[in-house]
Amino acid sequence: MAFKRCVTRFAKGGISVPQPGLHAVLALATRKSFSRQQGFALGLTFGALIPDADSYPQALAIIAGRMDPIEAEAVFHRTLTHSLFFALAVGVAFYLVSLQRGGQSLRIFGWGLAAGIAIIHIFVDIFAWFDGVGILWPLWSINLWAWLSLPEVVTKLLRAGNFLAFAAFFAYLMILARQAKTDAGYLPRLRLYFYIQLGLGLIFTG
Structure with a gap:
């Protein structure tokens, strides 16, 4: 069956470390390269985060x-929500x-979501991460890194890196808010989130 082949190939080699923080930072950094229409950047950022929601059913x-962890990872992570079919369906x-x-504002937001899912998340995972992606799940998945076996210490650093990426994301939001002179009342909360993520990153790095 196509699903069984997809799961089998997906599970071979590599590591599976969700990195929503990294994708969120990339979305903010590249948002103006896609569209300056109001609502698109918000959709792009949310779209960049959505695919890694598959970690929740995996954990459950x-x-x-x-x-077991290996089976749950193969079935849930980087499958449905990491498929271009899913991105298209959302749009x-x-x-x-x-x-x-x-109207148009919701339409623009929706296409931003689809772009965030497909470009900022799925394609970044394929080329810049170390595991398979169900790009056309359940029909076909791709793993450019099946040949690579990373040392445990590198895997540990990559997992800790997600906290640091979220710290960078919250720091970026604070910078944007200050530049736009808006949401000043929310800055203390963002600062708290920044320090929490930074602290967790340092703890899990050690």
Whole structure:
């Protein structure tokens, strides 16, 4: 079956370390390169984060004792939400809803979501990370890194790196808020989030 082949190939080699923080930073840094239309940047950033929501059912399956970590990772992570079919479905869904309510602003936000999922997340995972991606799940997945076996210390640093990436994301948001002179009342909370993520990154690096 196509699904079984996809899971088998996906599970070979590499490591699976969700990095939503990194994707969020990339979305903010490149947002103006895609579109300056209002709402697109917000959609792009949310879209860059959405695919790694598949870590939640993965974790639940492990906690519930229904799957071991390797099996849960192969079934859930970088499969459905990391597929171009999913990105297209999100964009089309928002487009159809916008025809009834929300209009152009909702449509732009939806295409931003789709772009964030497909470009900022899926394609970055394929070329700049160390594991397989179900780019056309459940029909086909790709793993450019199946030949690579990383030392445990590198895997540990990559996992800690997600906290540091989120720290960078919150720092970036603070910079943007100060430049725009907006949301000043929210800056203390962002600063707290920044220090929490920075602290966790340092703890898990040690």
